[in-house]
Amino acid sequence: MVKSELEKLGLTPLSIEIGEILIREDCINSVREQLIINLNSLGLAIIDDRKSQTIEKIKIIILDLVHHSEVVLKINLSNHISDQLNQNYHYLSNLFTEANEMTIEHYFIAQKIERAKELLIYNEHSLSEIAYQLNYSSVAHLSKQFKKVTGLTATSFKKIKRPKV
Incomplete structure (x- = not known):
């Protein structure tokens, strides 16, 4: 589910574990806002701090x-x-x-x-x-x-x- 949302935005995760996804930072910056919207629709959120x-x-x-x-x-x-x-x-x-x-x-x-x-x-x-x-x-x-x-x-x-x- 999360992986497909990432792929829709052209992101390839370095790893996916329960509660944690690693993505190269330079890849995510351009689509960050859309990723936040997509994850929120799944009841998920990005935790930065x-x-x-x-x-x-x-x-x-x-x-x-x-x-x-x-x-x-x-x-x-x-x-x-x-x-x-x-x-x-x-x-x-x-x-x-x-x-x-x-x-x-x-x-x-x-x-x-x-x-x-x-x-x-x-x-x-x-x-x-x-x-x-x-x-x-x-x-x-x-x-x-x-x-x-x-x-x-x-x-x-x-x-x-x-x-x-």
Whole structure:
């Protein structure tokens, strides 16, 4: 999708990864405004400044952990993010919190609960399996965080969101 938009403008990306496209700067300057319009129509945006790029990278790391890992990270989140970005975690944490008005840890919990909600809606896993997959220490821990974030118990949420037959 993004690649085709780039090709329409005669741009050949050097690389395309989740959340990041590398294009030679001299190629993009002449079509920059049109590229911004085309990407906006897809719900995407160009992020130029380093701080915003770093914040997006943190979000991508967390989303990748929560949605694409078989079992969510069993090591320290702060160490993982710091290692992935090769930057001091205290700096990353302050940057993220300043921009999002929530800590990295709260964002991580919110994403885990969103993933739990998805899994509950699909009704393919028990609460115990979901707790294990999302690296909660127990079903009770997941349930407590679920209620704190959503205001509902997981069971109540499941009943509300279950497709009617």
